[in-house]
Amino acid sequence: MDKVYNQQEVENKWYKFWEDENYFKATPGDSKKPYSLLMPPPNVTGALHLGHAMQHSILDAIARFKGMQGFNVLLLPGVDHAGIQFEGTLNKLLEKEGTSKYKLGREEWLKRAWKFKEESYNSVSATWRTMGLSADWSREVFTLDPKVAKAVLTEFKTFWEQDLIYKGAYIVQWCPKDATAIEDVEVEYEERKEKLYYLKYGPFTLATARPETKFGDTAMAVNPNDKRYKNDIGKEFEIETLTGMRKMKLVGDEAIDPKFGTGVIKVTPGHSFVDYEIGKRHNLPIIHVIDKTGRLTEIAGKYAGMKVAEAREAMLPELREKGILVKEEEYTHTVPVCERCKTVVEPIISEEWFVSMQPLAQKALKRIGEVSFAPKNYQKIISDWIKNIHDWCISRPLWWGYQIPVWYCLSCNPTHQVANKSSRGVIISQNKPTENCSSCGKQDWVQDEQLLDTWFSSGLWPMATLGWPENTVEFEKYFPWDFEISAGEIKYLWIARMIMLSLHFTDQIPFKNMFFHGMIRDLQGRKFSKSLGNGIDPNELREQWGTDALRMALFSYSAPGRDGRANKQTMDERAKNFRNFGTKLWNIGRFIIDMKSNVILNEVKEIDSSTTLRSAQNDNDKQILEKLNKTIKEVTKNLETFNLHLATETLYEFIWHEFADKYIESTKNRREQAQPVLEHVFRTCLELLHPFMPFITEELWQKIPHQGKSIMAAAWPE
């Protein structure tokens, strides 16, 4: 054996060997009990980060463990097209090149998008392999693949026929920068110090943080039990709007907090969620003041065309002059911003597509208990969200992804009117329909412009990857998945949706075990982000310390649901520790394999555990075998319960401080007698360690007496 362990060479050699010998390939046809693991598809927008590396290492460790236990393992990989995020990243790139989405036009842009997807994908794919992932590459899926397209169409069509999809004008969170509706879950709140303005509205004074929406006011509201205003409820007042006088009613509504400001608020149903609801209850008209680019509309008179923040400043002098603005107060509140671009989002009324979630939610709540969560409390967190679920806005004005498969008949439905499946001049189809319109008999189809929300397709991930809606062998064998993993971040967007969709369409939960890993943050506890420049490149760590060492370092952060803090230095420290552990293993190997006495070298060895145990007469032998047994039990238990951080700790402690430090030292003066036990314990350790450190364990295992072609196929020690 070489004196020094050549990590790079060993990693390349064995990964190629495993792939060439089909060790990663799932075999749905065989009779072994299945164990299926579904890789969450990373976005095809850039390189993989430390969190991915951890997630994939966990998946791989469990897959290898289950494989050694004799299961028929499927670890299925894939990537997500990630609509909004992908377009955002690509458009930034185009901006740098001095061009843009709109300059290129849809066709050219899409060509460019596919090229960009390939580049990103290649980087992702390369990292997967170097991390040692034992995924079945022959079954890799991209969310825009034809088989997923088929599933998405089925999903849409089924919802449509079940009357769960509808189109309508609703108030939605709108990001002016991304020019798209976004969902509640994609909105973040930032604390801002702003002003609260007290404005004269006829006989009343009211407080508002948003004077610029004044042009869209159609009423005033008070709490119906507020004695100060009780007698005025229902009366109409002439109100100065800066563009003329307008009649507004004072309505009574429970939603109003009498303690806020003066107890009176202005109602702008077109640009506030609360006001929209109040408007619905009192039949108030809606006026659009803010357009989809975040500027005021012509309703705002001379302020038209200004951005919201500009307009707010610009109108203050006039408000003061006319005696409308009577008081200003410092005011700290939270404003909604887009989680991606941090732009203040505007509630805007827009034509969007929705899925009615109530029936799905009810079913999910009944059966969510069938999913075993780690940590356990995630079941409650997700259930609570599902209990209060809103309808799902699934339309997005994008170009990258699935276009809504709705076609309008231009002859009988030129304005794209549609409420539900009974609307006329509408048809659901993936491609341009070839049939005639059932209403007017003509063939003049045009497709809905918008695209489907990315999660509409990734919500089907557990099913679509196995060929659903076809009843495939794979689906039969591997669904529901035994193991799924995710960051806590997307528990609602993705995990909750997969559970609801899967139960709705297949009547089965999508996965039996749902593991949430924590998030690795920087030393101040902030998320890693490009803008902060605090990210750590897993590839850099891997090149420096080796894949096995990096994986071990990541496992030490893998306690379910626990966040960790790290920077390059602390990651280096941990990785270095496990690189040293690898060196230790290598030297144990050299001792056992190379440093045999001549007597042993001449002997023909076969593995026979009874021989091993019989020869273990010495107290040290008995002790180490006993401790090994305990270690096997503990490691197995911790793997079964997905406590990889404990499993690795146990092994580290046993191998280094029991086996190497104590037992090996004790054998130096009775080498021949101890050799069978040395080999037995070492081989068992390598097998136990293989799920975590796949490369060095294979390399060393091949050098000692063993059965079979690869440690991947060795039986898990018992």
Place this chain on the structure above:
RNA sequence: GGACUCGUAGCUCAGUGGUAGAGCGCUUCGUUCACAUCGAAGAGGUCAGAGGUUCGAUACCUCUCGAGUCCACCA
């Protein structure tokens, strides 16, 4: 305003109803030894604070303080 998580050695983190743990860092010593990518020895902690349950609490309960996350239409 609700819900949750965390607070343990200088740093990053495990852990447990019964004498406080690891790695890194630090101090001292040690290279004919499988291993200096190492070994031996060591310093370093009222386990955030207060109260309660208990024979016994760092662990279980309550409160306080501190850090963080998520949810919520506060104008």
